[in-house]
Amino acid sequence: MGVRRAAKGIGDFLVELVGEAVAEVFLSLLACAVLVCLGLLAYLSWSFSPRLTLAGAGALSLCLTHGAWGTFRNPAKGRRRRGMTAVTIAGFTLSAATAVFLFLYASDCGCL
Template sequence: MPLRDRRAAKGIGDFLIDTVGEAVAEVILSLLACALLGGLALIAYLSWTFSPRLTIAGAGLLSLVLAHGAWRTFRTPTKGRRRGLAAVTAFGFTATAATALFLLLYATDCDCL
């Protein structure tokens, strides 16, 4: 087998490995997104069946925390670092935004719910 044939076979093999790897990663990420979406739906359902008033109050409090985190994240930075509540709410907002982006990208074609 000449050298160029070996290189061509190696190139085809690498391409197939990359393609299969990407397909497997896509399936795993989609399953993770479906599981996360199902878990969030289950938490909302169980919370509502336990106490609708407490669920609405909790959603309102979470909205205030996320709004404070967004405000702290996007406002003009002051001298020094964020401390205390500002750091916690900014982290909570960032984590929530990342989770929403993940669900937007991978759970849109989730037919499990």
């Protein structure tokens, strides 16, 4: 009985180890792909129109700032977040999650 249990424990450990290694490689490749796509998007938009790129970056910054402000402030009593505030909060949350993901997994990316 002890040998079977030990063999099962070793097998479970190896399956978990390989699964984590594959997941780490997949997440690193995904982070590199996201980083490359963001760089390509910036390059293409700049080559199309530098003025529109700067205007778009400014508008995106304002939307993200509004989303951060809406996230960290307390809403008035009895009111919930609606409309544009909810949209900018969702955009800010998605941007923050993407930034954390890229910080964790693309920092050792060999594609740079």
